[in-house]
Amino acid sequence: MSVLVHLCEPATWRAALAVGALHPDGPFVHLSRPEQVHLPAARLFPARRDLVLLVVDPARLADPVVEEPGVPGDPDGMRFPHLYGPLPAAAVVAVVPYRPPVPLALPAPEDALGRALALGLSVRTRRAAEVRDVPGGVAVLDPRFPYSRDDNRLVVVAPVDADTVERAATATGLPHPAATLTWPGAGGVAAGLARRGWQAEELLVMARPPTPALPGAQRAEVVDQREVHPFWEAGWRRGLAGTPDLDEVVAQLVGREHRTDRVVAVTDVAVREAGRVVASGQLRVDGATAAIEAVGTAPGARGRGYGDAVLARLLERAADAGCDLVVLEADAADWPRHWYARRGFAVVGSTWEVTAADAQAGATQDSSR
Known part of the structure; x- marks a missing residue:
C-alpha cells in the first residue's frame, strides 16, 4: 500500500x-x-x-x-x-x-532526501508570520526578525530560472534577498545567480539512522534552551564580527529561536565546563524524521570530544522519539561534512543557498566544533 x-x-x-x-x-x-x-x-x-x-x-x-x-x-x-x-x-x-x-x-x-527537504520546507512554512506563493515555491516572511535570512527568504522546490528568483525576491519585499533552491539540478541556476553577484553555497543533505545508547552520550545533558543562549550569542558575535548593527542582529537571531518549538519537538543538549556551556546542539523531531542543527563547540574547548558527546546524545534522543531517520545539512566546501561522514552520515543530495550581494549578515548559526 x-x-x-x-x-x-x-x-x-x-x-x-x-x-x-x-x-x-x-x-x-x-x-x-x-x-x-x-x-x-x-x-x-x-x-x-x-x-x-x-x-x-x-x-x-x-x-x-x-x-x-x-x-x-x-x-x-x-x-x-x-x-x-x-x-x-x-x-x-x-x-x-x-x-x-x-x-x-x-x-x-x-526517500531520505525527500523527507529531509519536506522537513526543511515545512518548518519554515509553519513558523512563518506570513507565507506567500511564488513561482516554484513559497516566500516566508517575519517582519519581527528582518536580519534572519532563514525567516525571510524564498524556498523554491520546482525548477525556475535565475530571472524568476530575482523577480520573486524583489516582489515579495524580502529585507535581504535570499533563496533556498531544492530541486535536482538547481546548481545551474545558483551558478547563474553567482555570475550576477549573488553568493551561492551548496549544502549537502546527509542522513543516517538514529542509535540508542551511544558511548559518550552521557557527557551531554538536555537543557532548557535559554541556558544555551549565551553560547549562541558568543558564536554569532565571532562569526559576524564587523557587521553593522551587530547587537540588534544577534538579539534577533536569539529572539527568533523559541518559535521552532511551537511547530516541532525541539531538544537542546549541552556540555558544560565549570558550569558554563561550551558545546551544544539541537534536535528537531517531526514524526519519524529528526533534524540535527547547530552542533558547535567553543574555540577554547575543542579537541576534547564534546562534539561527539553532543551528537551521540542527539542521536539517542531521536531513537527514543521513535524516529528512523536523522538528517542534517553541511557546507559542501567546509570540513564538517567529513566529520559527519566519519560518524555514519551519508550524502543523499544537496540544496543551494543563494543570497544577493547587498544582503547583510543573517541567520547562519556558528557550526564550528
Whole structure:
C-alpha cells in the first residue's frame, strides 16, 4: 500500500508530537489517499491554506485500517481508510504544507532526501508570520526578525530560472534577498545567480539512522534552551564580527529561536565546563524524521570530544522519539561534512543557498566544533 495522509491544523499536530500520537476525535482517525484528500479539505477546512498533511506509512500502523464510505456527497463508491486507534507520531514519515492548488509532493518512507527537504520546507512554512506563493515555491516572511535570512527568504522546490528568483525576491519585499533552491539540478541556476553577484553555497543533505545508547552520550545533558543562549550569542558575535548593527542582529537571531518549538519537538543538549556551556546542539523531531542543527563547540574547548558527546546524545534522543531517520545539512566546501561522514552520515543530495550581494549578515548559526 502506498502512503496515506491525514489533514490537520499545525497546532493539532504539535500537540500530538508532545504525547507521541494523534488520538482519534471519535471512533477512528480519518485517513485519505493523496488523490482523495481534497474532499475532506473542502468539507472541513474550506479555503484554508495553513494546514499540514501528515504523510503516513501504513506499514507502521499497529491498529486496523478499515475501508469505509465517506459522507453523502462524496463520489459514488468512494471509500476512505479509517484508522481504528491512535496515529503514532513514528508512523508519520513527513509533514507537508497543504496549500491548494499547489500539487502535492509526498516523499516515500524510504526517500531520505525527500523527507529531509519536506522537513526543511515545512518548518519554515509553519513558523512563518506570513507565507506567500511564488513561482516554484513559497516566500516566508517575519517582519519581527528582518536580519534572519532563514525567516525571510524564498524556498523554491520546482525548477525556475535565475530571472524568476530575482523577480520573486524583489516582489515579495524580502529585507535581504535570499533563496533556498531544492530541486535536482538547481546548481545551474545558483551558478547563474553567482555570475550576477549573488553568493551561492551548496549544502549537502546527509542522513543516517538514529542509535540508542551511544558511548559518550552521557557527557551531554538536555537543557532548557535559554541556558544555551549565551553560547549562541558568543558564536554569532565571532562569526559576524564587523557587521553593522551587530547587537540588534544577534538579539534577533536569539529572539527568533523559541518559535521552532511551537511547530516541532525541539531538544537542546549541552556540555558544560565549570558550569558554563561550551558545546551544544539541537534536535528537531517531526514524526519519524529528526533534524540535527547547530552542533558547535567553543574555540577554547575543542579537541576534547564534546562534539561527539553532543551528537551521540542527539542521536539517542531521536531513537527514543521513535524516529528512523536523522538528517542534517553541511557546507559542501567546509570540513564538517567529513566529520559527519566519519560518524555514519551519508550524502543523499544537496540544496543551494543563494543570497544577493547587498544582503547583510543573517541567520547562519556558528557550526564550528
